[in-house]
Amino acid sequence: MDYRKLGKTDLDVAPLAFGGNVFGWTLDETAAFRLLDEMVDVGLNFIDTADVYSSWVPGNQGGESETILGRWFKKGGKRKHIVLATKVGSEMAPDQKGLSKAYIRKAIEASLRRLQTDYIDLYQAHLDDPATPLEETLSAFDQLVREGKVRAIGASNYSAARLSEALAVSKENALVGYATIQPLYNLYDRADFEADLAPTCEERGIAAISYFSLASGFLSGKYRSAADLVGHARGGMVGKYLDPRGLRILSALDEVANALGSTPATVALSWLMKRPAVAAPIASATSSAQLKALIAATELRLSQAEMDYLTEASA
Numbered sequence: 001m002d003y004r005k006l007g008k009t010d011l012d013v014a015p016l017a018f019g020g021n022v023f024g025w026t027l028d029e030t031a032a033f034r035l036l037d038e039m040v041d042v043g044l045n046f047i048d049t050a051d052v053y054s055s056w057v058p059g060n061q062g063g064e065s066e067t068i069l070g071r072w073f074k075k076g077g078k079r080k081h082i083v084l085a086t087k088v089g090s091e092m093a094p095d096q097k098g099l100s101k102a103y104i105r106k107a108i109e110a111s112l113r114r115l116q117t118d119y120i121d122l123y124q125a126h127l128d129d130p131a132t133p134l135e136e137t138l139s140a141f142d143q144l145v146r147e148g149k150v151r152a153i154g155a156s157n158y159s160a161a162r163l164s165e166a167l168a169v170s171k172e173n174a175l176v177g178y179a180t181i182q183p184l185y186n187l188y189d190r191a192d193f194e195a196d197l198a199p200t201c202e203e204r205g206i207a208a209i210s211y212f213s214l215a216s217g218f219l220s221g222k223y224r225s226a227a228d229l230v231g232h233a234r235g236g237m238v239g240k241y242l243d244p245r246g247l248r249i250l251s252a253l254d255e256v257a258n259a260l261g262s263t264p265a266t267v268a269l270s271w272l273m274k275r276p277a278v279a280a281p282i283a284s285a286t287s288s289a290q291l292k293a294l295i296a297a298t299e300l301r302l303s304q305a306e307m308d309y310l311t312e313a314s315a
Contacts, residue, residue: 001043001298006083006279007179007207009152011121013046013083015273015298017209019284020049024064025057027286032068033075035291040081042295048182048209048282050087050126051111062092063114070116079117085209086111087126087156087182099129101140108144124154124182128162134169142175154180154209160196167204178206180279185210187219187249187268187314188241201277213272213281214265215241220293221250221264245314252313256306262296269297271310 003012018039023032036047049069055062066086073079088107091097096107112118123144125137144150155163155178163181170177181201185193189212201208214220216237223229223238224247253264260267265283272281285291302310 001045003045004279006122006152008205009122009179009207011083011152013280014044015280016044016269016294017046017048017085017280017282018044018294019211019282020047020065020069021053022065022284022286023049023053023068024060025054029068029071031286033072035285035288036069036072036078037076038288038291040078044295044298045081046083046085046280048085048211050090050124051107051114052087052090052092052126055092063110066111066114070114074116083121084115084117085122085124085154086115086120087124089126089129099125099132099137099140101136104137104140104144108149112149119149119151121151122154122180123150123152124156124180125158125178126156128155128158134166135173135175138166138170138173138175138177145176152176152179154178154182156182156211157184160200163197163200163206164204180207180209182209182211182282184212185272185275185278185281186213186215187253187271187310188215188246190314198275198277206277207279208277210272210278210281213283214268218242218246219249219253219264219268221253224250249310249314252310256302256310260300260306262300263293265290265293266296266300267302267310269294270300270302271307273297274302274307 001014004015006013049065052062053065054060088104089099141153167177183193183197218238218241253267257264257267269281272278283294285294
């Protein structure tokens, strides 16, 4: 596995992060344990989750993903092999959300209990919280780093302007700064990240960890018509990609994948891994076959001509 430094941190990560949003949703605990074991066996070491996962599932309250991970850590003793990223700030309950110092202190203790660990490698602000001063949020994160409960901090869903503002606040107050950003970015969803965030990341040495890297599964080629969406948990999220541009992107992925003896998902992830500022795209799997496609992406080396072809096809 070709490990990379995660931005300016001392964390060495595989070029792909396994998305823990599926734990407790489309992947039960037994299946999750199996895939996590398979993941570690091939050298993948980066897992991204959040305290709120998977609260959107009927009957869930949030914390299910972290709980499954914690049980896996306890059962297999593999915590030391994992760079663990989780998030805080999304609404767990009406009075449990945001990035105030008091809530961050409360939330991390809950996450540590669920995860059955005494530290988090990358602790991320899940959403910007305009109601809380950045200095308060960053001061809370800084204290957690000093206490050894967190190794590095990151932001998710911040605009380029807000990220720059946060970095300035950290510098002015001698506080730990965001080392990563987690944006929506894939072959289809390119405009927002590439316009502002990517240049900021490159200039400031911020590592991007893209989410929805396969556009909710669309870029796997699994969904090519409205009929393909029926009966699938992600169907409602994928429909927006079924337009002429989306189908053009799939056609380009098919062409490159066929030429390389690969799959559209593998090629789409490999394209992301080679993009400027991207440290590791996040992708999920619910079967061994899907996991193999993710692993293959870490091994596939697209030529510059293939990169350019996909970039132009998705413009």
